[in-house]
Amino acid sequence: MLAIQHLSKHFGTLQALDDVNFTIQPGEIMGLIGQNGAGKSTTFHSILGFLKYSGQISWHDQPITESVFDEIGYLPEERSLMPKLTVEQQIVYLARLKNKSAKEIKPQIYDWLAKFAVKGKRTDKIKDLSKGNQQKIQLICTLIHRPKLLILDEPFSGLDPVNVDLLEQAIFAAKKAGAAIIFSSHDMGNVEALCDHLIMLKAGHVVLRGRLDDVRNQFGKTHLFVTTAWPQAQLEQLPQVVKVTQLATQRYLLQLADQAAGPEIFRQLTQGQYIEEFSQQAPTLDDIFRMKVGEANA
Amino acid sequence: METYLRQIKSWSFLILVLAPFAMLGLTVGAGYISGTSGQNSQRIAVIADQPSLRKQFVQQNKSDVKADVHSVSAAKKAVKANQIAGYLVLKSDAQQVTATYRGGQSMASGLKAQVETLLAQQQQQLNLANAKLSTTQAAALQRQPQFKQIVHQKTGSAKLARLISFWLLVLLIYMILVTYSSITATEIASEKGTKIMEIIFSSTTASKYFLGKILGVLLVILTQLVVYVVGGWASYLVAQQTAVSKAFIANNQDLISQVLGNLFSVNLLYLLLGVVLYTILAAFSGALVAKAEDASKAAQPATYLSMIAFFATFPFQNNADALMVKILSYVPFFSSYFMPLRIIDQSVSTGAIIASLVILLGSILLLIRYIGGIYEGLMLQTDDTSFWKRFKRGISYR
Numbered sequence: 057m058l059a060i061q062h063l064s065k066h067f068g069t070l071q072a073l074d075d076v077n078f079t080i081q082p083g084e085i086m087g088l089i090g091q092n093g094a095g096k097s098t099t100f101h102s103i104l105g106f107l108k109y110s111g112q113i114s115w116h117d118q119p120i121t122e123s124v125f126d127e128i129g130y131l132p133e134e135r136s137l138m139p140k141l142t143v144e145q146q147i148v149y150l151a152r153l154k155n156k157s158a159k160e161i162k163p164q165i166y167d168w169l170a171k172f173a174v175k176g177k178r179t180d181k182i183k184d185l186s187k188g189n190q191q192k193i194q195l196i197c198t199l200i201h202r203p204k205l206l207i208l209d210e211p212f213s214g215l216d217p218v219n220v221d222l223l224e225q226a227i228f229a230a231k232k233a234g235a236a237i238i239f240s241s242h243d244m245g246n247v248e249a250l251c252d253h254l255i256m257l258k259a260g261h262v263v264l265r266g267r268l269d270d271v272r273n274q275f276g277k278t279h280l281f282v283t284t285a286w287p288q289a290q291l292e293q294l295p296q297v298v299k300v301t302q303l304a305t306q307r308y309l310l311q312l313a314d315q316a317a318g319p320e321i322f323r324q325l326t327q328g329q330y331i332e333e334f335s336q337q338a339p340t341l342d343d344i345f346r347m348k349v350g351e352a353n354a
Numbered sequence: 355m356e357t358y359l360r361q362i363k364s365w366s367f368l369i370l371v372l373a374p375f376a377m378l379g380l381t382v383g384a385g386y387i388s389g390t391s392g393q394n395s396q397r398i399a400v401i402a403d404q405p406s407l408r409k410q411f412v413q414q415n416k417s418d419v420k421a422d423v424h425s426v427s428a429a430k431k432a433v434k435a436n437q438i439a440g441y442l443v444l445k446s447d448a449q450q451v452t453a454t455y456r457g458g459q460s461m462a463s464g465l466k467a468q469v470e471t472l473l474a475q476q477q478q479q480l481n482l483a484n485a486k487l488s489t490t491q492a493a494a495l496q497r498q499p500q501f502k503q504i505v506h507q508k509t510g511s512a513k514l515a516r517l518i519s520f521w522l523l524v525l526l527i528y529m530i531l532v533t534y535s536s537i538t539a540t541e542i543a544s545e546k547g548t549k550i551m552e553i554i555f556s557s558t559t560a561s562k563y564f565l566g567k568i569l570g571v572l573l574v575i576l577t578q579l580v581v582y583v584v585g586g587w588a589s590y591l592v593a594q595q596t597a598v599s600k601a602f603i604a605n606n607q608d609l610i611s612q613v614l615g616n617l618f619s620v621n622l623l624y625l626l627l628g629v630v631l632y633t634i635l636a637a638f639s640g641a642l643v644a645k646a647e648d649a650s651k652a653a654q655p656a657t658y659l660s661m662i663a664f665f666a667t668f669p670f671q672n673n674a675d676a677l678m679v680k681i682l683s684y685v686p687f688f689s690s691y692f693m694p695l696r697i698i699d700q701s702v703s704t705g706a707i708i709a710s711l712v713i714l715l716g717s718i719l720l721l722i723r724y725i726g727g728i729y730e731g732l733m734l735q736t737d738d739t740s741f742w743k744r745f746k747r748g749i750s751y752r
Contacts, residue, residue: 101552106552106734122559125558128557130553132549132552133549135549136548136553150557153554
């Protein structure tokens with residue numbers, strides 16, 4: 057289990073992290089969200105020991121030292137490999153740093169290249185691969201030693217939808233193998249698709265935490281999607297409606313002050329007749345993110 | 355090991371190591387070619403009325419005589435065809451030995467001396483025979499004067515050997531220091547701020563990685579030195595057997611032995627430790643560049659310091675006893691130049707050498723420890739600010 061307790065870090069006068077707490081169990085995936093500069097990478101760098109911090113970080117109740125480096129798989133935000141090495145040399149080099157022998161790793165390379173549909177041979181130089189394929193090699197380097205703690209900083213950035221699926225499958229496979237996984241993303245779709253629970257940071261503070269459904273539900277089912285011939289001005293007159301946004305022709309999002317107003321709005325809007333769409337939901341993660349960012353700016 | 359393998363597989367390393375041998379080969383090759391191409395036209399023909407006289411001369415001067423020309427007419431033709439430089443006609447009767455040389459230019463001085471020696475021997479034999487001397491008289495006339503030459507090492511070749519050793523060693527140290535400072539600084543600077551460093555530091559400690567880098571470069575230097583020592587020794591053995599250099603080596607055997615003795619001594623240890631020290635400094639300055647793109651500037655602090663130490667030795671090449679030399683022979687970064695100067699001059703005690711080596715080794719260990727400790731911070735911070743701000747930020751990065 058990865059346990060972060062009272063993690064704080066400041067750079068000069070800048071408070072980068074302030075009393076951050078969370079745990080991740082083996083086989084769990086946690087999403088770390090927040091704006092640029094919120095403290096996501098600082099959290100990762102603290103876990104990896106790149107920074108001095110106050111608070112405690114432990115892995116299976118032990119401090120994270122060189123002795124557990126072999127169990128960690130880390131994918132940094134910006135991709136970076138050694139361009140002059142071949143694909144095989146690069147994978148073996150980084151695996152050897154994780155105390156895996158070339159003999160152990162080399163036979164697996166073909167399968168991993170196939171799994172990620174890498175267009176290139178193991179003898180190709182890294183610099184001769186496309187950017188997308190380089191990114192896949194970097195992911196293979198992160199995963200091939202079968203880490204027990206997986207730290208992924210923006211793993212989906214720059215990937216097309218097909219490759220996002222491939223990576224999601226790989227992350228699920230690591231979860232199934234019992235890895236504790238933490239990743240950051242700006243794409244709330246990825247977070248919703250993968251995470252068991254999440255943490256949102258704002259200027260180093262935790263502003264949101266919990267299991268995905270709980271987080272969404274704590275904001276109440278205040279988002280109402282309707283398809284109706286009613287004009288926008290008339291919709292705004294419905295009880296507890298604070299904002300109406302037109303999404304398409306005759307399709308609107310109504311934001312409610314109180315989710316309990318749902319049945320009354322349904323009665324008035326349908327008047328006992330068929331209506332094509334009436335869907336009352338909790339706000340999406342994307343909505344919550346924007347809402348929280350907005351609060352931060354207020 | 356990765357650093358070592360990457361470096362020794364690079365073209366620049368191969369060129370660096372093989373260049374001196376290629377230069378040596380070219381010089382010897384050019385000398386040989388010019389020697390052999392000029393040989394034909396430099397040879398002479400020998401014509402004699404007494405076959406035994408001719409045979410004796412030809413045997414003694416095989417390389418200078420075109421032996422298949424036996425007559426004056428053939429010799430004239432060969433001269434015209436530029437196959438020989440001229441021809442020597444040897445004649446001998448009961449009283450007198452004569453030799454006449456005809457050619458476009460004077461006979462080469464070495465060959466002329468050989469001819470004169472032969473003529474003198476032949477004439478003396480005739481004279482002795484004609485004088486009809488008793489055995490005692492003949493023996494008395496055979497007596498030769500004695501000439502002895504005793505050269506004191508200190509005043510003769512020893513001084514020249516010191517001067518040659520000084521220049522060879524100082525230049526060798528300077529070249530190797532500058533080369534490896536540059537290689538190390540560039541390699542480390544090119545990794546600066548790249549995310550591969552984050553991946554590496556999530557797998558091993560920065561101090562281990564830094565030590566690995568330094569050991570890698572040290573192995574490359576050792577490889578180069580071994581190649582130089584083995585290759586140099588092999589070249590020396592070959593040169594001893596090669597006509598072009600054989601005479602030179604024989605004539606200067608004493609000088610060469612002294613120079614080699616000065617080079618293959620504790621001075622090599624100074625060279626090696628000096629390179630390690632400068633390599634660490636270069637690694638440090640490489641880690642201090644603002645970003646990977648500035649790699650080319652990274653080696654400057656190490657190369658400038660090396661240059662200062664190099665030029666500082668010049669005024670003292672004949673004055674190794676100066677106080678400044680004594681002081682600098684203990685100061686790290688300078689001792690690699692100045693202590694060898696004193697060692698070559700034989701004006702330093704073993705105790706002083708050991709003290710200087712201990713200081714040098716201690717400085718290396720301290721620097722490795724200190725830089726290893728701040729290496730992670732230096733490599734991971736990417737502020738594009740002034741040198742001192744980056745330095746301060748790097749040290750306090752964690």
